[in-house]
Amino acid sequence: MTEQVLSSAYIAEQQSAATETLVELETRAEKLAFAAVGGDDAAVSALADLNAQIERAKADVVVFQRAKATADRREAEARHAAGVASRAAHRVEAGRLAHEFVALVDEADAAVSTFLDLLKRVGMAEAELRREVRAAGISTDSAVIGRSGASIFLSDRIRIATSPDASFRDNPPVAPLTRRAWDFLLRDKGGVDV
Numbered sequence: 001m002t003e004q005v006l007s008s009a010y011i012a013e014q015q016s017a018a019t020e021t022l023v024e025l026e027t028r029a030e031k032l033a034f035a036a037v038g039g040d041d042a043a044v045s046a047l048a049d050l051n052a053q054i055e056r057a058k059a060d061v062v063v064f065q066r067a068k069a070t071a072d073r074r075e076a077e078a079r080h081a082a083g084v085a086s087r088a089a090h091r092v093e094a095g096r097l098a099h100e101f102v103a104l105v106d107e108a109d110a111a112v113s114t115f116l117d118l119l120k121r122v123g124m125a126e127a128e129l130r131r132e133v134r135a136a137g138i139s140t141d142s143a144v145i146g147r148s149g150a151s152i153f154l155s156d157r158i159r160i161a162t163s164p165d166a167s168f169r170d171n172p173p174v175a176p177l178t179r180r181a182w183d184f185l186l187r188d189k190g191g192v193d194v
Helices: 008-037 041-135 150-161 175-181 183-187
Strands: none
Touching: 008 041, 041 150, 150 175, 175 183
C-alpha cells in the first residue's frame, strides 16, 4: 500500500474542523450536565453519548496534531533537500561561470598587454614620423588634431569606454583623425610639397 502524501495545510484544516467539533460537543455537554446531575434520565443518556463523542473527538485532534507534526517535518526536510539540490546546481553553474570569467580575464589581460605594447609602438612611430617631417622642413607645430598625441587619444578611448558615463560620451576612433592629419603625406608620392 502506498502512503498518501498529505500537506500540513490540509491536515491543519482537518485538525481545525475536529477542534471545532470538539468545542461544539463540549458546549452541548455543558448544557446537558446540569440536567443530568438533576436526575433527568434523557439528559444522562445524551450526556453519556456526548462524552463518548467527546473522547473520540479528542483522540481525533491528537491524531491530527501528530500527523501535522509529521507533515511539517517532512515538508521541512523536502525544503531542505530542495535547497541543498538548488545550492549544488548553483555551485556547478557558478563553477562553470568562474571558468568562463577567468578565461575572459586572461583574454583581457593579453589584450591589455598587446594594447600597451601597441601604445608604446604608436608613440615611438609618431616621434619618428615627427622627426622625419621636421627633417623634411615641414612644420609640425600645426594645430591639426591627430598630428600629435595619438597614444594619448587611444588611452583616452579606453578611459572613456570604461568610465561610468561611457554611454553618454562620444568616443570616436583615433585612426580617422590621424589619417586626416597626415593625409598630405599619405597622398604624397615623395616630393616635398608643403
